[in-house]
Amino acid sequence: xxxxxxxxxxxxxxxxxxxxxxxxxxxxxxxxxxxxxxxxxxxxxxxxxxxxxxxxxxxxxxxxxxxxxxxxxxxxxxxxxxxxxxxxxxxxxxxxxxxxxxxxxxxxxxxxxxxxxxxxxxxxxxxxxxxxxxxxxxxxxxxxxxxxxxxxxxxxxxxxxxxxxxxxxxxxxxxxxxxxxxxxxxxxxxxxxxxxxxxxxxxxxxxxxxxxxxxxxxxxxxxxxxxxxxxxxxxxxxxxxxxxxxxxxxxx
Numbered sequence: 001x002x003x004x005x006x007x008x009x010x011x012x013x014x015x016x017x018x019x020x021x022x023x024x025x026x027x028x029x030x031x032x033x034x035x036x037x038x039x040x041x042x043x044x045x046x047x048x049x050x051x052x053x054x055x056x057x058x059x060x061x062x063x064x065x066x067x068x069x070x071x072x073x074x075x076x077x078x079x080x081x082x083x084x085x086x087x088x089x090x091x092x093x094x095x096x097x098x099x100x101x102x103x104x105x106x107x108x109x110x111x112x113x114x115x116x117x118x119x120x121x122x123x124x125x126x127x128x129x130x131x132x133x134x135x136x137x138x139x140x141x142x143x144x145x146x147x148x149x150x151x152x153x154x155x156x157x158x159x160x161x162x163x164x165x166x167x168x169x170x171x172x173x174x175x176x177x178x179x180x181x182x183x184x185x186x187x188x189x190x191x192x193x194x195x196x197x198x199x200x201x202x203x204x205x206x207x208x209x210x211x212x213x214x215x216x217x218x219x220x221x222x223x224x225x226x227x228x229x230x231x232x233x234x235x236x237x238x239x240x241x242x243x244x245x246x247x248x249x250x251x252x
Contacts, residue, residue, distance in 0.1 A: 021111075022138040024102050024202075024225040027062055028070045035061040039099040039225075040205070043078035046090040048159070053089065054079045057217055060091060066115045068172050068223040073115070079217040080209065086158030089207040090128065094144060101201045103134045103142035104227050106193055109178045110202070111228045115221040118169045121214045126163030127151040127177050128187060128204035133196045138227050142201035147189030150206060154183035160208045161185060166220075167210075176228070 025039055036042035040060040044050040056079075063075035080087045093101055104110055110127065129151050134142030153161035164175055184193045193200070202225075207218065 021229060022227045024104070024139045024227070025099055026068075026070055026224050027072045027074050027222075030062045030072065030098065032062050032064055032072070035059060037097040038062060038074065039093050039096050039102060040074065040076070040091050040222075041094065041096055043076065043089050043091060046092045046094070046204070049088055049090045052080055052084050052087040054081055054215075057219075063221065066172075066221040066223075068113045068115070073221040073223040075219070075221050076207075077217060077219040080215040082215055084212065086160040087209060087212055088160035090204045091207060092128075092204040093202055094204075099139065101130070101132075101141050101144055101203070103136055103138055103140050103199050104129070104179075104202050105138065105198060106179050106195045106200050107198050108180075108230055109176050109228050110226075111174060111176045112225045113172050113174055113223045114166060115172045115223070116166060116169050117219055120169065120219050121216055122165065122167045122210035123218060123220075124153075124161070124163040124165050124208040124210060125175060126153040126161040126206040126208070127179075127182075127202065128206050129179075129193060130201040130203035131189060131194055132201050134199050134201060135197050136199075138199075142199065144201075146201070148187040148203050149189040149191065149193045150185045150187050151179055151193060152177045152182045153185050153206075156185050157212075159187060160212075161187075161206050163206060163208065165210060172223070 042058045044053045057077040059077040067073045130146045130148050132143045132146040150161040153163040
């Protein structure tokens, strides 16, 4: 029994050692209805993509309509204008009142959960990372100076990146960007993700319609944004520990 116990402890330690999951936000504790204030600005905030959008809906708001855990998430809703060429949305974190310009790792995967209601058209999701070479902690304000690369998209049309296709409706789906191994295409950058500190800023989520002729509206919910352990170095026990740590941090 002692031998098996020792092996289990050793395996658990080995799996958990590389990196622990680090939660950026689960949107708990913020006022319901706060719009464009928590990490992400409203969809039409960015001048890069505001021209593609109708004036309403225009939401990046704290909501209790859906939640992966706890009671709150971020509700995102917008609609494209008709007859646009290469439309997309730059859902930016630039200067948000809470959790602006959050630092993430470029050497580890980034995870988020998305819930898409029935009736929302399919869309593609891409990370926009700003190369600020930040030195602060994960989730801290990493600044706004530096080029932006699209991560998770092998190509783009105009400036609309062709990222991960989101098709599942009516349930929470985990979307993981294995940043060191994802394709990269430049937005304002050179198409090479570069950092002297191993970190960058999550400048935006880029949302591109799967069919550019479908105007929407597009509505989805985001929850539990986190830097997570490298899949190849973390086994079942390590992932279980990561989940436990996320739950603990949410309840702290």
